[in-house]
Amino acid sequence: MAKVRGPKGPSILTANEILSGEVVYWSGDAWSRSVDDAVRAGDDGARETLTATGKAEEDANRVVGAYLVVLDAVTSVPVELRERRRLAGPSFPLPHSAPHAA
Amino acid sequence: MYQYDGYDQAFVAARAAEFREQVGRRLTGQLTEDEFKPLRLKNGLYLQLHAYMLRIAIPYGVLSSKQMRTLAHLAENYDRGYGHFTTRQNIQFNWTELRHVPDMLDLLAEAGMHAIQTSGNCIRNVTTDAFAGVAGDEEVDPRATCELLRQWSSAHPEFAFLPRKFKIAVIGANADRAAMKFHDIGLRAYPGENGLPRYDIWVGGGQGRTPRVAQLFEADVPFERLLPTLDAMLRVYNLHGRRDNKYKARIKILVAEMGLEAYRAEVYADMEGRDLSPFAEAAPEYERILAHFATLPLPEGEDVTISGDGAFGEWIDQNVTAHKVPGYAVVSVSLKARGAIPGDATGEEMRMIADLAERYSGGEIRVTHRQNLVLPSVRAADLEAVFEALVEAGLATGNIGLSSDIIACPGLDYCALATARSIPIAQALSERLRSREIRVRQEGRDASGPTLNISGCINACGHHHAANIGILGLNKAESESYQITLGGRADEGAAVGEILGPGFTAEEIPDVVERIIETWDAHRAEGESFAESYARLGKDVFKAAVYEEPVNVAA
Numbered sequence: 001m002a003k004v005r006g007p008k009g010p011s012i013l014t015a016n017e018i019l020s021g022e023v024v025y026w027s028g029d030a031w032s033r034s035v036d037d038a039v040r041a042g043d044d045g046a047r048e049t050l051t052a053t054g055k056a057e058e059d060a061n062r063v064v065g066a067y068l069v070v071l072d073a074v075t076s077v078p079v080e081l082r083e084r085r086r087l088a089g090p091s092f093p094l095p096h097s098a099p100h101a102a
Numbered sequence: 103m104y105q106y107d108g109y110d111q112a113f114v115a116a117r118a119a120e121f122r123e124q125v126g127r128r129l130t131g132q133l134t135e136d137e138f139k140p141l142r143l144k145n146g147l148y149l150q151l152h153a154y155m156l157r158i159a160i161p162y163g164v165l166s167s168k169q170m171r172t173l174a175h176l177a178e179n180y181d182r183g184y185g186h187f188t189t190r191q192n193i194q195f196n197w198t199e200l201r202h203v204p205d206m207l208d209l210l211a212e213a214g215m216h217a218i219q220t221s222g223n224c225i226r227n228v229t230t231d232a233f234a235g236v237a238g239d240e241e242v243d244p245r246a247t248c249e250l251l252r253q254w255s256s257a258h259p260e261f262a263f264l265p266r267k268f269k270i271a272v273i274g275a276n277a278d279r280a281a282m283k284f285h286d287i288g289l290r291a292y293p294g295e296n297g298l299p300r301y302d303i304w305v306g307g308g309q310g311r312t313p314r315v316a317q318l319f320e321a322d323v324p325f326e327r328l329l330p331t332l333d334a335m336l337r338v339y340n341l342h343g344r345r346d347n348k349y350k351a352r353i354k355i356l357v358a359e360m361g362l363e364a365y366r367a368e369v370y371a372d373m374e375g376r377d378l379s380p381f382a383e384a385a386p387e388y389e390r391i392l393a394h395f396a397t398l399p400l401p402e403g404e405d406v407t408i409s410g411d412g413a414f415g416e417w418i419d420q421n422v423t424a425h426k427v428p429g430y431a432v433v434s435v436s437l438k439a440r441g442a443i444p445g446d447a448t449g450e451e452m453r454m455i456a457d458l459a460e461r462y463s464g465g466e467i468r469v470t471h472r473q474n475l476v477l478p479s480v481r482a483a484d485l486e487a488v489f490e491a492l493v494e495a496g497l498a499t500g501n502i503g504l505s506s507d508i509i510a511c512p513g514l515d516y517c518a519l520a521t522a523r524s525i526p527i528a529q530a531l532s533e534r535l536r537s538r539e540i541r542v543r544q545e546g547r548d549a550s551g552p553t554l555n556i557s558g559c560i561n562a563c564g565h566h567h568a569a570n571i572g573i574l575g576l577n578k579a580e581s582e583s584y585q586i587t588l589g590g591r592a593d594e595g596a597a598v599g600e601i602l603g604p605g606f607t608a609e610e611i612p613d614v615v616e617r618i619i620e621t622w623d624a625h626r627a628e629g630e631s632f633a634e635s636y637a638r639l640g641k642d643v644f645k646a647a648v649y650e651e652p653v654n655v656a657a
């Protein structure tokens with residue numbers, strides 16, 4: 001079920017791709033891995049359309065967990081801490097097999 | 103170690119096949135996400151912040167080399183090359199793709215593993231002392247009890263939909279290396295008659311938003327009454343546990359609300375008149391299981407004393423523990439190198455540990471609730487060779503039990519429920535504390551310090567309540583804020599930490615923690631542990647040290 005999280009403001013639609021689980025953003029006619037492609041809803045009507053799109057895309061089994069992310073109107077950064085972290089990905093290099101210092 | 107019998111093997115293979123079919127139906131749209139979600143959770147598959155996460159059960163933290171290689175294979179072929187060992191002695195893969203999960207479960211089933219009951223409101227993987235069966239101070243090997251409980255609780259039809267998840271831990275020594283009193287039910291096994299143990303049963307421990315140390319439900323319960331009593335304890339909980347509020351649904355709340363006496367009376371009333379004949383199987387089954395663990399097919403080793411200087415000396419002091427068989431040692435492998443992510447291991451590291459275990463430790467590995475690994479039976483004469491091999495792999499950090507041996511949950515770098523990050527905090531602290539430990543040791547002083555655990559939200563998977571210094575990440579007005587608790591203990595003196603005061607930013611935490619440790623150092627009586635000093639001093643002295651002078655923020 002698509003749901004609106006947090007405060008109101010310019011919003012983008014996000015979800016996880018059903019097969020890979022990857023974070024994706026709605027570009028207006030398809031899902032993209034890049035937030036730069038995300039279409040922005042600036043008013044209530046556009047937000048409702050995006051929410052409906054999320055629900056339809058879930059029903060079509062292309063994505064799971066669709067919801068709107070609210071952005072700061074000036075900086076375009078997500079307002080919520082959780083969404084900022086989700087957008088940025090893990091905040092350290094992922095483990096790899098080079099030896100660590102003792 | 104325990105080997106699946108034909109029944110177990112057929113069961114996990116059938117469950118893997120069933121899940122493959124369910125995924126197929128999901129992908130063709132026959133199952134909606136709402137219908138599929140409970141099914142995937144039954145198989146340990148979560149949707150996290152960035153991706154699907156698969157949690158795999160490691161029954162009571164025991165792995166064979168072959169199983170470790172299977173995990174390495176999964177890490178390298180189905181994830182991004184690494185996995186995360188958890189405080190529940192399990193492993194999680196963070197970047198799983200739904201389309202691959204059926205294949206992963208098939209590979210696990212072939213290796214005698216699965217992801218069943220690693221999620222949902224059921225009895226979860228039973229945990230235990232990572233030194234079970236080998237610890238020098240052990241009275242009863244808890245693994246046979248764990249395996250009996252695994253069989254009793256796996257797919258137990260009555261307990262598949264409990265009010266909330268249910269965690270059981272078993273220990274068989276005075277030293278508690280499994281945080282037993284922080285479990286819904288904790289068992290302490292003692293030697294009993296005819297080779298069958300007796301148990302103290304503890305109930306109502308737990309962490310999360312309402313941390314509680316378990317209370318003694320009944321002491322000295324004979325083996326024959328263990329399963330009937332647990333059955334009744336679960337049944338009363340199942341009936342009365344709060345299903346209306348998930349924050350009040352754990353047994354700790356029920357026991358607190360009913361009172362221990364009333365809960366106990368109801369359990370005994372439930373047991374009365376029940377047909378106990380099905381439980382008659384338990385004793386012969388326990389003996390059959392025990393035979394699998396009557397290991398130590400070890401030839402007596404030569405009783406040599408090993409000591410050394412420098413990094414080897416530190417490793418011997420911290421990571422090597424007495425074994426019950428003379429001439430052998432228990433070796434802990436730290437997954438807490440300076441700046442490392444607690445509990446993470448790459449596929450290559452897993453394979454290397456598997457090889458070392460095969461060569462030097464009877465092909466067996468343990469996972470500890472402090473997110474390290476253990477080679478349970480290494481000949482003293484082989485310690486140097488094991489150390490050298492670990493140095494080469496970057497896994498020779500000699501910090502087991504020191505402050506830099508930090509527990510940290512995945513936090514907001516992975517977890518969908520998190521309120522703040524925990525891993526970068528652990529990394530920064532590890533850098534700072536490891537420097538201190540090396541410096542103090544070089545000065546010829548005792549480098550021991552408080553235990554340090556970090557959680558990324560109030561669910562407390564990082565056991566912050568049970569640490570001498572606990573750190574809890576919170577979201578304050580959409581910024582990360584870290585609350586400190588002091589005086590918690592996970593050992594036999596189990597205690598819940600007390601909140602020190604207002605929270606700190608991530609940048610402030612290393613200085614704050616260092617100041618707490620310095621304050622302890624300054625006030626510590628000879629040979630006193632942090633927990634002992636804290637019990638004697640109280641929190642005011644630490645509070646003054648931390649809040650009265652402004653904390654420097656390192657650039």
Ligand code: SF4
Binds near residue numbers: 520
């Ligand atoms: S404590 Fe919170 S953030 Fe950490 S793993 Fe558990 S649920 Fe996630």
